[in-house]
Amino acid sequence: MSFSFDIYDFTSFTKWIDVSLTSYCTPFWAMIWEMLIIGVAILIFYAVVGLFLVYAERKVCAFIQNRVGPNRVGPYGFIQTVADLVKLLFKELVTIKKADKFLFNLAPFIVIIVNFMVIAAIPFAKGLHAVNFNIGIFYMMAVSSMGVIGILLAGWSSNNKFSLIGAMRSGAQIVSYELSVGLSMITMVILAGTMQLTNTYDPVTNQVLVHGIVDLQKDGWFIFTGHLPAIIAFVIFLIAGTAETNRGPFDFAEAESELTAGFHTEYSGIKFALFYLSEFMNMFIVASIAATIFWGGWMPFHLGHIFGDWVSGFNNVMDYIPPFVWYIGKTFVIIWIIMLFKWTFPRLRIDQLLTLEWKYLLPINLINIILMALVVLMGWHF
């Protein structure tokens, strides 16, 4: 099979890698090599996106507060975060006496590994997808909530009151908000009728075997086709997702003003950097899940045919923008909204946090699910 690279459809490219690898070695080793390639690719992606997000956060925060933000290292301060990372790499890793050394060192890796596991299931572009489970959404929900184990371990093993309190708060927060995240995702699963993220095709006939959520949004993103219940679910998902990533205004696990730095008080150097990076990647993951299930992931903006025949021209124009650009664009718009949350709203109190979840988000969510089920049953969606 000859080399082919198509920016609009990565299927042939990934297939080319697969075929050329199996022609050199046994299928088993080909699989090992493929996993290695994907691992390295995700690692690089993780580092680049993480560093960029730290930079973006500082810039967004600065603009909102009428400042300039980092602007000295590189053009517009673009490589400031690289310099910060290099500095963190050189810093001493303080070992805590009487800390549980094994768990203490393990905790940041658990957080990072969980991030990787979620990223594996995200469809970045057509055919650019590490694993395509038939329970993709369910898998993401299950795996992403494991990150709290890392936080709890970090708080427990540090042998520090502040860390422990931060970790316990984080536990309470995740237990509450995981519910809302899950329920609002389920609302969209009801609309989609599947948990799989992208289509699987029959390898021979090229027929669609199972429809995926992204491909189902070909004639309009779910937030438009699902109208009212989808919009409510989207808002709830954004709020609960922000809470789940421990970001302000829900930054109870860190709580700089009360707990110095919460669960990562005792961490220094690169171990702290891992926590810091994973926090930003969590935000990226929440944003990409939101982009995927509400805004169509890499699917370009298409109008449905109910508007008439002229839409196919419009849809063709939209198709010229590569899917990867669509995906990144949508994700960063949502990230921007989440950042705006942090720099606009004052922090909540812990009781307000729980009130918001149990008295507001959860009941609204349950009603919304019934509403969505009704809409789907009656065929009121587009």
Next chain:
Amino acid sequence: MKSIIEYISGIYRGLRSLLIGMSVTGKYFFSPRAIVTQQYPENRHGHGKRSKKQLVMFDRFKGEVVMPHDANNQHKCTGCGICEINCPNGTIEIISVSKVGEDGKKKRAIEKHIYRLGMCSFCALCVKTCPSKALEFSQEFEHAVFDRTKLVKVLNKPGSSLMKGVE
């Protein structure tokens, strides 16, 4: 029933106020003109490569104490020593001499108004209490020097004299 209405209107009010807040911050995000940061070394002379703006200083800024002189090299300091008495740090030292004026009377005049910038706390007591308003603040703020003795300044210029009409 009443509590349900309250619940729903509470959600509405809450969402509304959150959106108002977000619109304010969002507006600032999209208006780069609102940025107030002055980029110091570049804007120093108003034509640095990156500076879009001239250095903007404010009248209220207290850089250092100076004694303004007019075109005839005349100042308003009578050498009364009130600033020296009022300065909490002993920053000011007045060296005055007696001179015989045109009318034949003896009169006190200033020889040196010594101001030690390194000891000044910029409290402005001297400027405020001077009866003849001889002192004011300049907006110079780059005071760093390599030699401490350079911080001791004589405020009246050499050869200057008292302005006419100031007693």
